[in-house]
Amino acid sequence: DLTTSSEQVSQDYYDSEDAHIFYTNVWGGDNIHIGAYDECATLGVVDKTEQVRLASVRVLELLTANVDIRPDWRVMDMGSALGGCSRYLAKTFGCHVLGVDLSKKECEVNLKKTTRAGLDHLVDVKCCSFTDTGEEDASFDLIISEDSFLHAGKFRADCIKEASRLLKPGGYLIFTDPMEADDVDKTKLQAIYNRIHLEDMGSVKFYKAAAASSGLNFVAFDQKTEHLITHYATVQAILREKEAELIATTSINPEYLRNMDKGLSYWVDGGRQGLLNYGILTFQKPAASIEDLAQAAAKAAQAAMQCAQ
Numbered sequence: 001d002l003t004t005s006s007e008q009v010s011q012d013y014y015d016s017e018d019a020h021i022f023y024t025n026v027w028g029g030d031n032i033h034i035g036a037y038d039e040c041a042t043l044g045v046v047d048k049t050e051q052v053r054l055a056s057v058r059v060l061e062l063l064t065a066n067v068d069i070r071p072d073w074r075v076m077d078m079g080s081a082l083g084g085c086s087r088y089l090a091k092t093f094g095c096h097v098l099g100v101d102l103s104k105k106e107c108e109v110n111l112k113k114t115t116r117a118g119l120d121h122l123v124d125v126k127c128c129s130f131t132d133t134g135e136e137d138a139s140f141d142l143i144i145s146e147d148s149f150l151h152a153g154k155f156r157a158d159c160i161k162e163a164s165r166l167l168k169p170g171g172y173l174i175f176t177d178p179m180e181a182d183d184v185d186k187t188k189l190q191a192i193y194n195r196i197h198l199e200d201m202g203s204v205k206f207y208k209a210a211a212a213s214s215g216l217n218f219v220a221f222d223q224k225t226e227h228l229i230t231h232y233a234t235v236q237a238i239l240r241e242k243e244a245e246l247i248a249t250t251s252i253n254p255e256y257l258r259n260m261d262k263g264l265s266y267w268v269d270g271g272r273q274g275l276l277n278y279g280i281l282t283f284q285k286p287a288a289s290i291e292d293l294a295q296a297a298a299k300a301a302q303a304a305m306q307c308a309q
Contacts, residue, residue, distance in 0.1 A: 018256040020105060023082075025246060026238050030084035030113065031056035033146040034176065034278060037230045048238050055231065059176065060088045062222070063144060063280060067172055069093040073141040076100060076166060078130050078159070078175070079148025083110035083123065089144070090122035098140075099125045100133055102151075131158040138168045145175035149207075153198050157210040160283075164214035169288035173216060178228060178267070179203050179277040188275055195263040204277060211283045219282040228278035229271035236264040 023032040035041070035055025042051045042058075063085075069075070071094035077086040080099025089097050101107050107127045114123045128134060130145075130152060143163045149156050163173045180189055180201040193199060208218050239261055246252050270276045 018252050020109075021246065021250050021252045022239075022256070022260060024109075025250070026242060027052065027235055029053065030082055030087070031060070031146075032081050032084075033059070034178065034228055034231045035059050036062055036224060036227050037234075038227075048234050048241070052231070052234055052238065055227070055234075056084065057088070059146070059227075060085055063146070063174055063176070064089070064092070066220075066282070067142060067174065069095055069142060071095055074098070074139060076133070076135070076140045076143045076163075078143055078145035078163065079151075080110060080125065081106050081148075083114055083125065085144060085146055086110070086123045086125075087114055087117055087119050090119045091117070095122070097123045098135070099123065100128050100130065101125070102127065102129065131155055131162050133162060133166065135166055137165055138171075140166045141168055141171050143167060143171070143173045143175075145173075145177075147176055147178055149175065149177045150179075150196070150198075150201060156202050156206070157213070160207065160210040160216070161214045164211075164216050164285060167216075167285040169285055171285045172219075173211070173283045173285075174280065176278065176280055177202055177207070179207075181275055181277045184275050188273070189270060191266045192263075192270055192276075195266055204279075204281070207281055216283040216285055219284050221279055221281050223277065223279040225271055225276060225278045228276060229268055232264050232267040232271070236261060236268065239264070 031053075033056060035052055036059040037051065037055045038058065040058060041054045045051050045054060069089070073093070073095040075089055075095050075097045077089070077097055077099040080086050080101045081103070083099055086097040086099040089095055099110060101110070104127050107125050110125050114120050114125070126133070130148070143166060149159050152159050160173070167173065178201065180186070180203050182203050182205045186200060189201070204221055211218060239257065243257055246257065247254050267276070
């Protein structure tokens, strides 16, 4: 069950046929998040669709570059969408991944793609809210999210709180999110707020505070706002190239494409004007203290005694 109105708006949007056609044909297929357009990914690549695809994989490499992910780890992909991140993690590191997402349609597509990739023994998919996943406390070594907390609206802090609850001591929360710049004049972002049906966006300052209040330590912020600008501009160029074809060969609403084009311009302009921020945020749950370990051992012993009785 959904817990917030902003989540309902997000689910309705991503479950729509127009959004499905757009994101699978224009935005990058398996990965529908902002990409990293550095030379490692796109040097010498002319085709814009291929640029988006490669940049989307490159940001996954950057997200996981500073953590030693092991096959025995359990990982959650918060906002798994079509499952590109989940399958990358499973294929690259051999770890078990649970993808959670609000969109029933995207979860269904994710399951089909994962089965076709032969990774359904490592990747599971759950359609649920980020703020209430229903998973056990301290059961994940790593939680990754790409550009998803934005959609939680005023419940973004609850996403961070849920991530903290789910992480094992020493576990990591690593995520990207399109954000407003710290202390920005919010009136200048009203067009974007209206576009995404939200009253505000997160910020680095906000996420640091939310993480601290949930018991997570700040590790690093790798700023990559230039890639946000490049990504939205590239997707807009692809949209304009494919618009006539999409209208002629699919059921997509032309009005949807016109609004999307306008919205992409807002993101590009906001980035160029310094109103937006984007990058990789890393937080860590403190490792268990000796006292915590002793308490856990005592609880386990007590539970064993009760079972014996």
